[in-house]
Structure formats: structure tokens, C-alpha cells
Amino acid sequence: MGDRIFNILVLCTGNSARSILAEVLLNARGQGRLRAFSAGSHPRGQVNPDSIALLQRKGFATENLRSKSWDEFADQSAPRMDIVITVCDNAANETCPIWPGAPISAHWGLPDPAEVVGSDAARMAAFQAAYSTIEYRVRQFCTLPLDSMKPHELKRRLSEIGKKIPD
Numbered sequence: 001m002g003d004r005i006f007n008i009l010v011l012c013t014g015n016s017a018r019s020i021l022a023e024v025l026l027n028a029r030g031q032g033r034l035r036a037f038s039a040g041s042h043p044r045g046q047v048n049p050d051s052i053a054l055l056q057r058k059g060f061a062t063e064n065l066r067s068k069s070w071d072e073f074a075d076q077s078a079p080r081m082d083i084v085i086t087v088c089d090n091a092a093n094e095t096c097p098i099w100p101g102a103p104i105s106a107h108w109g110l111p112d113p114a115e116v117v118g119s120d121a122a123r124m125a126a127f128q129a130a131y132s133t134i135e136y137r138v139r140q141f142c143t144l145p146l147d148s149m150k151p152h153e154l155k156r157r158l159s160e161i162g163k164k165i166p167d
Contacts, residue, residue: 006082006146008036009103015040015067016048017114018087021131024060025138033146037079039070048114054127076100083158087134088112104151106158108137136166 008026012019019038026036044067052062072078081103088109110133113126140161146154 004147005032006030006034007079008034008083008085009070009073009081009099010036010038011040011070011084011086012038012088012112013041014044014112014114015069016044016046017051017112017127018110018130018134020047020051020065020067021055022085022087022108022134022138024055024062024065025131025135026141028060029135029138029142031142034142035079037073037081039068039073041070043067043069050113050123050127054124054131058131074099083154085158085162104155104158106155106162108134108158108162110134132166137161137164140164 010019010022010026015038019040023036023038026034030036046067047062047065052065055062055065073081078100080101081099082101084099084103084105086105086107086109110130111126113123113130116123116126141158144154144157149157
């Protein structure tokens with residue numbers, strides 16, 4: 001592996017749950033080779049409290065996490081993205097901004113745990129399921145030889161990873 005750092009933007013509609021979990025996991029598991037950000041097309045304005053609670057239980061720092069618009073990353077002054085990953089069907093079907101640098105895009109859709117209503121146990125089970133799927137996909141992603149992959153090959157592999165779910 002080379003020394004290049006890959007910037008990854010994870011998109012969802014609300015930027016309060018799935019995209020936040022993916023941002024944290026990519027930064028943690030990327031061993032300094034990945035720098036992940038998250039954003040939403042219609043951000044909720046705050047990170048879902050169940051996302052925060054789950055990440056804290058897993059030992060992750062949460063104080064700098066925030067729900068933000070993808071407009072922050074469409075600007076020419078924003079970090080240039082290498083990869084953009086959508087994690088919900090709404091963001092995948094929306095017209096995304098033209099990202100500077102024409103990054104590779106992939107879709108890793110999964111159900112929104114923030115939409116689960118019911119007991120604390122039911123909500124936390126939904127968040128744990130989303131976390132487990134994202135963690136599994138991030139671990140698969142981190143095994144890729146990013147420096148030596150051609151863009152079309154990386155796009156294909158990211159698409160394959162987005163279809164995987166843990167056993």
C-alpha cells in the first residue's frame with residue numbers, strides 16, 4: 001500500500017444514523033489511509049441519539065459528529081473526494097451535486113434504523129443491525145488494494161461490497 005489518503009463521502013438523506021455510523025467506522029478501520037466524511041441531502045440537523053449511544057458503547061468518540069448538508073462538500077474549497085457512497089435508497093435516487101474531481105460512486109443501501117418505532121430494545125436492535133452491516137462492508141472495503149486498482153475495477157468491487165450482508 002502507498003501513502004495516499006483516500007477521501008470518502010458517505011451520503012444519506014438525514015445524515016443522522018447510517019451515514020454517521022459509516023463515517024466513524026471508515027475513519028476508525030481505515031488505519032489512516034481513509035478520511036471519511038458524511039452528509040445528507042436534507043440533514044436532520046442533529047445526529048440521532050441512538051447512533052451516539054451505540055457508538056459510545058462501542059468505544060468511539062462522538063463529540064465532533066454533526067448532521068450536515070452535502071452542500072458543504074460540493075463547494076470547490078471542500079476536500080476533494082475520491083469515493084462517494086450512498087447508504088440509503090433516497091440518497092441513491094436523488095440527483096447528487098457534481099462533485100469536484102468526479103469521484104467513484106457506489107451504493108451500500110440498508111434500512112434506516114432511525115425509522116424504527118417501538119421499545120428501546122427494538123430501536124437498539126435496528127441500530128445494531130445497521131452497524132453490523134456497515135462494519136462488515138467497511139472491513140471488506142479496507143482489504144482492497146486501493147492504490148493499484150483502476151477506477152472501473154474499484155467501482156465494481158464497491159458495488160459488490162454494497163450487496164453483502166454479514167452472516
